[in-house]
Amino acid sequence: MSRRLVIVGGAVLALAGCSATGSDGAAGRTEPPIDSVPSMLRTVDVSFPLDAYEAGPEQQNTITRAQNVLMGQCMSRLGFAYRPPEQPPVPTTGANARIFGLTDPDAAARYGYLNPAVAKARNQAPPAPAKPPTEAELLALNGRNDLKPADMPATLEEAEKSGGSDVTFNGQRVPVGGCARESFLKLYARKANEVDILFVFNLKGEAESKVREDSRVREVDKKWSACMAKAGYTVKDPMRAAKELGLAGTELSGPRAITAAKADVQCKEQVNVVGVHYVVTKAYQQQLIEKHAETLALAKEQVDSRLKLAASLTH
Helix, strand or coil, X not given: CCCCCCEEEEEEECCCCCCCCCEECHHHCEECCCCCEEEECCCCCCCCHHHHXXXXXXXXXXXXXXXXXXXXXXXXXXXXXXXXXXXXXXXXXXXXXXXXXXXXXXXXXXXXXXXXXXXXXXXXXXXXXXXXXXXHHHHHHHCCCCCCHHHCCCCHHHHHHHCCCCCEECCEECCCCHHHHHHHHHHHCCCCCCCCCCHHHHHHHHHHHHHHHCHHHHHHHHHHHHHHHHCCCCCCCCCCHHHHCCCCHHHHHCHHHHHHHHXXXXXXXXXXXXXXXXXXXXXXXXXXXXXXXXXHHHHHHHHHHHHHHHHHHHC
8 A cells, every 4th residue: 555645835844952863862761863854744644664564454354354254164164154243344544544643634624533434434324233143153153151261272283283172063173262263363373483463563552652752752742732722722642632621422523622623733733743753653663673673574474474365265
């Protein structure tokens, strides 16, 4: 999927206080260096270094469909006709659209702080209710309901060695954890050396925590807060503006929210919140990539293998 930055005014601004060798942040921490900061606002098409090590939204849709195919094959083996529950389509673009909070002036003017995807989902007719599964189908799908996590096989190799549970249907033993567990293991944990599927997600969370403590981010957030104060709002965190304003539920798209959201986006653009957060996030992610290069290379190999299997099952 192609990615592009939305540059406001075409400007690339030097970040005050930054150097090619990094800077000293809070508590004496050395902060990663950044050369320049683009002036930018919308993030719908941006990408980050760690994105390369996990499946993108469209690829994840393929993996989800493949898991349903694997569950269907397992259930068929046990004598059941399995039809996965209908799921709403997951957007395949804009995964990072709100990574730095609300940044789209058009969305702010129309929806306030309400996510447009949520607003659209509310206007869609709910899927027809599926026929509830029988107790036997649930047992085949999920295994015994008294299973503990420690009882579950951790890998497909381990599951195959166990031969399955003591529950049988159609002359076949139900996998420990049922067909749902078997399908998961076939995609995500075939062997013992598989990288935890949350490894990249957790690294992104670690980078985000470091970004929030970064002196350059704190400085621009203070500028945003001062800008919002001039507009009449007492808020400190541009990522949590709606919560700090006490907006929730239907209020997220009400008149008060729309007025505040428009000011929020204007202030983000004025002080370049997104540009600073973007380059600092990239720097911390790149730092983690270098630190965990071997594990991430293995994770990338496994993602590619998973996608190859998923494609073979869905085409």
